Amino acid sequence: MTEFIPPGTRFVALPDPFPMRRGDALHGARVAYETWGALNAARDNAVLILTGLSPDAHAAANESNPEPGWWEAMVGPGKPIDSDRWFVVCVNSLGSCKGSTGPASIDPATGAPYRLSFPELSIEDGAEAALCVLRELGIERLACVIGNSMGGMTALALLVRHPGIARSHINISGAARALPFSIAIRSLQREAIRLDPQWNGGDYDDDQYPESGMRMARKLGVITYRSALEWDGRFGRVRLDSDRADDEPFGLEFEVESYLEAHARRFVRRFDPNCYLYLSRSMDWFDVGDYCERRGGPSEGQTRAGLAKISVEKALAIGVHTDILFPLQQQQEIADGLRDGGADARFLPLESPQGHDAFLVDIARFGPAVRGFLDGLA
Amino acid sequence: MTEFIPPGTRFVALPDPFPMRRGDALHGARVAYETWGALNAARDNAVLILTGLSPDAHAAANESNPEPGWWEAMVGPGKPIDSDRWFVVCVNSLGSCKGSTGPASIDPATGAPYRLSFPELSIEDGAEAALCVLRELGIERLACVIGNSMGGMTALALLVRHPGIARSHINISGAARALPFSIAIRSLQREAIRLDPQWNGGDYDDDQYPESGMRMARKLGVITYRSALEWDGRFGRVRLDSDRADDEPFGLEFEVESYLEAHARRFVRRFDPNCYLYLSRSMDWFDVGDYCERRGGPSEGQTRAGLAKISVEKALAIGVHTDILFPLQQQQEIADGLRDGGADARFLPLESPQGHDAFLVDIARFGPAVRGFLDGLA
Structure with missing residues (x-):
């Protein structure tokens, strides 16, 4: 039972108790995060990055930790997510073992690791925990929330539950619901x-x-x-x-x-x-369609209607032809659904050969796409 | 260590010793097969079916076993592989546990099952064993060899090693070599x-x-x-x-x-x-490119040159858009390579949603394709 916390990680204490969506609550829990750049006086230049299943909050080198991060080519001064302009925040997922409280953390009630006594974890819990980081940093409204893979689900959960939390959204190789193959x-x-x-x-x-x-x-x-x-x-x-x-x-x-x-x-x-x-498991459970009235069982229409409940000004859903885990039609669905909700939403399919993980390595394609979108925010 | 042999299965004894491609030999080995229809006087109406990894030789109901087989809708009187016209032979793969000698069979040298003392098995060994069945049945030349999945590999091995063994070939969701994803x-x-x-x-x-x-x-x-x-x-x-x-x-x-x-x-x-x-493992090893002079490492060109060594009059390579295990470009490669070798070869991509296993269930698409090809044999 080991946690793996990069040096320089910062923490926000979650409210105690921190209620979990499927019941039960965490006590004395925390969320790990890192930042790049500075929040401006208007507090309107914050960009939140929500990660896939395994990354920590160390997306890129910064003052507290000069080691390269997992998205080094994307985040920093002059990079596509440009910390000269944006105040970038990356949050380690609740339930992870990389700084945020999770099953490997000590349960204060017992002094031993939670292990399977950790409450059932939903994507939504991760979204609420990320929101606590934003509040702590004095951010009322994000310029953009960027979610990769599982983080794309977390971003949608944040957006659908907290109208107005972000002006814009980039969803990268994400999904509005888990499909049976995945x-x-x-x-x-x-x-x-x-x-x-x-x-x-x-x-x-x-x-x-x-x-x-x-x-x-x-x-x-x-x-x-x-x-x-x-x-x-x-x-x-x-x-x-x-x-x-x-x-x-x-x-x-x-x-x-x-x-x-x-x-x-x-x-x-x-x-x-x-x-x-x-x-x-939290990914399997996620369906943004949960956020609108059920019309029979879960369905494509339901999911799209859930997406339409989200209100952002502008959105970009990026996917990759060769992704078999979060296939392209899921990013198309996200763009279509957000457009139904009134967003200026674009679907961008990329020809990367690297599949689901392309956003980590195909910077030649992902860099300009993300930079172009962020540059276009007035 | 159990073998699973359908009632009515017939057997051919393999030559003793039966040399294996990667070394060593089998003794007292046999191959299981079943037949439908009758060999005509000219002995030119035989169709051989080579199977995927798991099926037995019982492709369909016949006189010795009225139970439905694994390709029931495809084989029999009036069916796409029409036993009123064709003498259909289906062989259980060497190395299987469904009648042909394999690791679960008794090693006559010890009286105990071979288990891991069974010699290394190649696709080519399966092809040679199937050939022994043809010889036993008095078949010098097949009207057609049909191979599904792994059987598509076995068919190519048979064709490349025994020029003239078949007038025509249908390769279904097969491959001329294993690719790294598979x-x-x-x-x-x-x-x-x-x-x-x-x-x-x-x-x-x-x-x-x-x-x-x-x-x-x-x-x-x-x-x-x-x-x-x-x-x-x-x-x-x-x-x-x-x-x-x-x-x-x-x-x-x-x-x-x-x-x-x-x-x-x-x-x-x-x-x-x-x-x-x-x-x-035998599938991982297979590359029809082994049958032409090596020009550096294994490559696409090498595989296609191996295919071009095969001489059949007519061929059909059928694949399915949704197959991730033997993807469509592999059947395209087979058709192209056989055409290089002089065959009137056609590539037929089907829109079946059922992936690699479509040939077992999407009879509406596969039935007419196979029937059409066989009907067209003069």
Whole structure:
């Protein structure tokens, strides 16, 4: 049960109690965040970044931590999210293990980690926690809220629950609701962790750790975060040198297998398995259609009607052709729904070969798109 | 270690020894097959069906076994593969557990199942074994060889190694070589089985059985065999009734999860885990480009040149837009390569929403395509 908190992280204490959407409440909870640039006198130049499942709040180097961040090429002076103009805030998700309170944190009621006694976590709880950071920083209204992947869901939750909280919105490879293919993939990732005997109902430690379950979950993640197209060019059918190949029966043989293995090994000990389970499930549960009157079961129309309840002046929904986890039609749906709600909303499909993760690496395409949108805000 | 042999299955003894492509040989091995219709006097009306990873030889009801088969709608009198005209032969893959010799079969040298002492299995070994069935039945030349999925690979191996063995070829959702995305998925499926402590290096029995590893492998299979598009319409975000939902933490909640679970449970005890490992790996190894002179590493050009070594009069490569495991460009590649080799080869992309498995269920599209091709054979 380890938390992984970058140096220089700042914290906001959440109200005590902090009620959770599906019941129960947190006590003495906090949210981790970092900032770049400065809030102007009018307090109208704030841009909030909401992240995918695994990142911390350290999106890029700043004064408190000069190490490069996970979105280094995008955030900073002169960069697409330009901290010379914008006061940029990045929040670590509630439920994570990277500074914000989550299942790996100590429950003040017991003095021990929450583990599975952590209350059920919704995307909405993450949105409310992020809002507390904004209030603490004196931000009444954002110039823009940017959400990537899971953060795209969190942004929509924030917008639909708090009308007027943002003038504009960029949704990157996000979704207004979880679709069954993505639910199936995430369900299988969670099952891989739960099946690992070392998971032990959430009661593991660093010695008895569900390493193989986490490795399997991460590999499946990486497979669905990238794209077949990219891998064809990158790995083809290249085999490992004999000194790197695996001697075990049915062991590693192809470059692509070794790539997955390396990715998984890097991740496994740097993310808490219970936190992974909670955050993963919160995505399955999310549907912005919950915010309008039910007309029968959940449906496309329902989701779009939920999106239309959101009121922003301007929006951009960016997606990638090769994304199989949050497929392009989901960003189209977001743009269409926000337009129904009165926004000047644009859908921007990009030709990136890198799949769902393209926004992290294809800066050549994402940089200008994000910069262009932000520059266009009067 | 159980084999699953449908009643009425017929067998051909393989030559003893039966040399395997990657070394070693089988002794006392056999291949299971079934037939429909009758061989004509000219012996020129035979159609061979080569299957995907899991099916047995019982493609459809016949005199020896009136139970419906796995391709019931496609094979029989008056059906698209019309047994009134064609003598149809379906072969169970070598290495399988459904009648042909495989890792679950008894090694005559020890009297115990082969398990991991079974020699390394290649797609090519399956092709040679199928050829033995043809020879036994007195077939010198096929009217057509039809290969589905893995069977599409086996068909190409047969064609490239035995010029003149078939006048024509239908390749359905097949591939001329494994691509890294598919290798990654299969590698992860194999890892799920290998990580199950009950797999025990291949030394399990019905009581100590790698059930959870097999379930995980099968779920990942089903996810990649079908398509996101189909599931959107089929499951959406429908949840299980409270009496069917899982009480366990992070247990089943959505219809799509329950569907996967049911599929997996049906499969797990009906396919031998070691056979699964061997057949799965044989697909990763396959590249028809092996059959022409190497010009540097494996590449697209190499694979296409290998295809061009195949000589058939007429060919049809059918694929499906929603197939993520054997994506459409692989069937396009097959058609292009066979055309390079002089065939009148057509590429037929279908709009089936069911992904890789569409050929099993979308008979409305596949039926006419296959019937049309076979009817057109003079």
